Amino acid sequence: xxxxxxxxxxxxxxxxxxxxxxxxxxxxxxxxxxxxxxxxxxxxxxxxxxxxxxxxxxxxxxxxxxxxxxxxxxxxxxxxxxxxxx
Ligand code: SF4
Numbered sequence: 827x828x829x830x831x832x833x834x835x836x837x838x839x840x841x842x843x844x845x846x847x848x849x850x851x852x853x854x855x856x857x858x859x860x861x862x863x864x865x866x867x868x869x870x871x872x873x874x875x876x877x878x879x880x881x882x883x884x885x886x887x888x889x890x891x892x893x894x895x896x897x898x899x900x901x902x903x904x905x906x907x908x909x910x911x912x
Contacts, residue, residue, distance in 0.1 A: 829893060830868055830893070830895055831868070831874065831891050831893055832867040832868050832891070833853070833864065833867055833869060833880075833890065834867070834891075834892060835862055835888055836886075836888040836890065839886045839888040840862065840886065840889075841885065841886055841888075842856075842859055842860040843860065843885065844856050844860050845883050846862055846880040846883075846889045849876050849879050849880040849883065850873060850876050850877060852865075852866075853865050853866050853867075853869070853873065867895075868895070869891065
C-alpha cells in the first residue's frame with residue numbers, strides 16, 4: 827500500500843510571506859494578499875523533498891505534512907496532535 831502524504835496549512839498561524847509557494851509552485855499559488863492557495867494537497871513523491879523544505883522554512887510552523895489524509899482534514903487551526911515533522 828502506497829503511503830500518502832498531504833499538506834495542511836494552518837490559516838490562522840500563516841503570515842502570508844509566501845515562502846512555501848516559492849518552494850512548491852507546482853502545488854501552491856498565492857492569493858492577492860500573499861496567502862497560499864493549495865492546488866493539490868497530496869504530495870507526489872518527486873516533490874517530497876521540496877515539501878519537507880517548505881515545512882522547515884515556514885517561519886510560523888503553519889506549513890505541515892501528514893501521513894494520514896483523514897487526520898489533515900480534521901486539523902483545527904491549533905491542533906492538539908503534532909503534525910509529522912521530517
Ligand atoms: S511559508 Fe508558512 S507562513 Fe509563509 S505563506 Fe507558507 S504557510 Fe504561510
